[in-house]
Amino acid sequence: MxxxxxxxxxxxxxxxxxxxxxxxxxxxxxxxxxxxxxxxxIITVFVLSPPRRSSRRRTAIRHRAA
Ligand SMILES: [Zn+2]
Ligand SMILES: [Zn+2]
Numbered sequence: 001m002x003x004x005x006x007x008x009x010x011x012x013x014x015x016x017x018x019x020x021x022x023x024x025x026x027x028x029x030x031x032x033x034x035x036x037x038x039x040x041x042i043i044t045v046f047v048l049s050p051p052r053r054s055s056r057r058r059t060a061i062r063h064r065a066a
Contacts, residue, residue: 003016003036006033008038011035015035020041
């Protein structure tokens, strides 16, 4: 269920990654994934919780209509 296919730099190809036993107390939210091919661990935090970039700034940038 926690398995997903990601690109592994070590394998150089798409590999199924699975969540390793978490030792940091992340629980179900653990961002770590381990390649089932080579065992390399990666952090997928950017996938689970994308950085919140506020759209507030958008109103500050305005192009002149004229
Ligand atoms: Zn963890
Ligand atoms: Zn790998």
